[in-house]
Amino acid sequence: MELRQKHLLGIEDLSAGEISLILETAASMKEVSSRDIKKVPTLRGKTVINLFFEPSTRTRTSFEIAGKRLSADVINISSSSSSVVKGETLEDTGKNLQAMNPDLIIIRHPNPGAPHLLARTLEASIINAGDGAHEHPTQALLDAYTMQEKMGQIEGLSVAIIGDITHSRVARSNILLLRKMGATVRVCGPRTMVPLFIEQMGVSYVPDLREAVKDVNVIMMLRIQLERQQQRLFPSIREYARYFGLTRSVLDAARNDVLIMHPGPINRGVEISPDVLDTPSTIILDQVANGVAVRMALMYLLIGR
């Protein structure tokens, strides 16, 4: 089996079978990262461009390491050092990069649909590394891989996603993936940051955090962007942390074996209190480690054969 498309623009476009294929491939890639010599020749001679229009440590590094472990030539471009600051349009930037004949362009961009714009105009494969509030498919895939690794399977799991759902591409991609794979999802957060029609995505809305975490297998905390306060979406960090922050006492309402995830970067003491961060339930660093394996798998599946 292989992927039907030459791009990964969103979980929306993937079937359950394709998701399983990516996760299975990631399992064999993970082994490479545990070796002494962490490199295989799979993508030798391939060129991968990391085109990042937003700040990123984790995702950009993860893609870079993934490409290098597969022996691809990886080039990093960030918006502050690119022609964007000189007023070049995204389409023109893309066409210029295309002229250098890359095999894969990984793009992160603040506007939804930016990867789709490149996919329409360029020859190279495109991976969406996050487009505005739309999708972040590799994050959802690495989250799924991590859940599967810890719990055996995704089907039948119950997951609570907590925080700013409206502006979160992580939430969207995870909801789509978890629903496709047969998990149930509930979301929780201030109503100002939960879309009016969220139930149409096949999830339930639970306003109370303690209710939301009750009986779930996984709690996925989202980053709260502090500038949302200026948009009057919540009154203060203090109140947000009080009602939607994951603390020891909230955790008392959850199952003992619950797993706690977060896509990072964390606002320590806002979404998650420091003492919760240090419990074994928290598997945030496993997510990061698995990110490399999942991205290796995608590169291999998209341009490696």
Add this chain to the structure above:
Amino acid sequence: MDLLIRNGRVIDPASGIDGRYDLLVLNGKIQAVQPVIKPPAAIDCRIIDAAGCIVTPGLIDMHTHLREPGHEYKETIQSGSRAAAAGGFTSIACMANTEPVNDTAAVTRFICERARTQACVNVFPIGAMTVGLKGETLTEMGDMKAAGIVAVSDDGRTVADTEVMRRCMEYARTFDLPVICHCEDHNLSRYGVMHEGITAMRLGLRGIPPIAEEIIVARDILLAAWTGYPVHIAHVSTAGSVRLISDAKQRGIPVTAETAPHYFTLTEEAVIGFNTDAKVNPPLRTAEDRAAIREGLCDGTIDVIASDHAPHSSLEKDVEFDNAAYGMIGLETSLALTLALVHEGVLTMNQAIEKLTINPARILRLPKGTLVPGTEADITIIDPNQRWTIDRDHFFSKSKNSPLHGMPVTGKVLYTIVAGTVVYPFPA
């Protein structure tokens, strides 16, 4: 040249005519509409056989953007008028959001002068209600009317200050200028780029709720009721607006309304794939809204179909959805989409023609939109059954921003006649 149009089905809703008639044009005016007219002795009388066709008053589009002055790379008065002629329109009214804004008599005179020398159809400028469309200071409406404006509107913006809006209406009343309202609560729509609904949620795009339109529709209806002066609601896009306007009409409040063909043809789903050609303001709404618009057209709540022709170039459209300009072109597709409603049985042919002719003429107080003898011979001849496919590469507009590219449609303009002269098909 004089003109005899024979054997067509003449539809003139204003005079109640619908049947097989011949129509004679002498000296640029309608001379007679009779069952059979013999060709006059004059040698240069051109005869058009309109058998199987519909002969209507020249279509009137009361809501276009011609982009001149200021954005001539998108459209000019000349190119826009050619697009109009190809779409069957003999008269178009153009909104004031040019650069500079049409907020003084000097700009109005420039537009009228360009239209006189460059345009192949009648062009009627609409003046701004407030200086620079800023919603603050009244424009010199009296001077602009003397220079040629037929209505006032801050289209593209709502006059947010209700007191200023009231004074605009009262001042416009002094000069008997129709007031056209773009209804949008800019506080509610501020972050949005498409309809707030399921599609926006899935695409991660920020939404514009329907109430952003409806709150201002309600406000402007209340202002019309209080001042007693009519308002015309531009580009109605939501079921809620239709309901508000219908209720107002039933209570005798002087309000009229228009919608654009895209609102009765497309839905928010046209945006899927981040199609910037489907980005428009107000945004494409839901299937329920579309159904309500169709019903409002049928029951008379919505008086007029207007294109809201809004040309943009690839500079504004081949970019990220968030950064793309709002608007789509419509002059060359409006008639076909309207006829689709007739073919589907939503409107009668008479209703459709009425909304494209006499109704906009009455709202703008133009002595047009009818084939009554003595009026200027603006005529459109339509083959209602000709099939064609909308093709952006064949538009006469300078711009191509239409989400309808590739859509098969039925019904095509054969002749557009302005003051007795055939302006379309264009002379070779």
